[in-house]
Amino acid sequence: MTTTLTLTPLPDLGAVRILALGAPDPDVALPITRTDANGSRLVRQAPGQITSAGELVLVDYEPALHGPITYSTIENATASTTLDGLVAGPIVASVVRPARRADVQALVDYAETYAGAATAHQVIGRADPIVLLGPAARRQADAGLLVETYGQAQAVVEAIVAGSVVMFRQVTYGGMDAYGVVTSTRVTATHTELDEPAWLVTIGYLAVPPPDVDLAGGAAWTYADVLALGVTYAQLRALFATYRDLVVGA
Numbered sequence: 001m002t003t004t005l006t007l008t009p010l011p012d013l014g015a016v017r018i019l020a021l022g023a024p025d026p027d028v029a030l031p032i033t034r035t036d037a038n039g040s041r042l043v044r045q046a047p048g049q050i051t052s053a054g055e056l057v058l059v060d061y062e063p064a065l066h067g068p069i070t071y072s073t074i075e076n077a078t079a080s081t082t083l084d085g086l087v088a089g090p091i092v093a094s095v096v097r098p099a100r101r102a103d104v105q106a107l108v109d110y111a112e113t114y115a116g117a118a119t120a121h122q123v124i125g126r127a128d129p130i131v132l133l134g135p136a137a138r139r140q141a142d143a144g145l146l147v148e149t150y151g152q153a154q155a156v157v158e159a160i161v162a163g164s165v166v167m168f169r170q171v172t173y174g175g176m177d178a179y180g181v182v183t184s185t186r187v188t189a190t191h192t193e194l195d196e197p198a199w200l201v202t203i204g205y206l207a208v209p210p211p212d213v214d215l216a217g218g219a220a221w222t223y224a225d226v227l228a229l230g231v232t233y234a235q236l237r238a239l240f241a242t243y244r245d246l247v248v249g250a
Contacts, residue, residue, distance in 0.1 A: 005079035011086035018058040023051040030056050033072050036064035037174040047214045061098035065171045090170040092159050095211045102156040109144030139207040153187050153199040180205030
């Protein structure tokens, strides 16, 4: 049976639901690759997530929020979708528990630096130095995230201070999305261009390679989050064998 992929954008989660039907090997893992503005990567899954009766339901929490998103299997089954215009602003989330996330009104300030690793040694008696070359360090950035209320600012802080790698996604610039470790966080009162009260959360982070760890599930989920997955009860049972699994892995 030929595998087919059906994609459903989930704007409230900044995610895409993937329904794979006709998987050739039942009860095994089905690798699915995502290709978008950030490159090509395997869609990370929860531990032990396998096909059931040739069917697999995944939620990809890491696609680019702009541009085409294409999913493919090793059998060359492909399908494409987009979140263009469906997500209002940037999203900050834990890479281990994507449900621990915060939605942001806008990215208003941004600056990045790349520390050089080359060293120049000045030698007495000669004009030109001896240079030891090395690759530049990964991106270090400061991102200013605008939210409307202090409570929303605290939601951003809570999403990034849990001690795990954080993913930053935004809706405008290809290649700017990043995985990073937070090095500093600052919350300040400010105003919008219309002189309305607002809050600015400035995050300093060091970019790191994309994680290869499994998803550990959700954090502080609600039944509305489960409904947003758009799955049937039978598909939910295929995703989570017990209620405890749902609590840990939603």
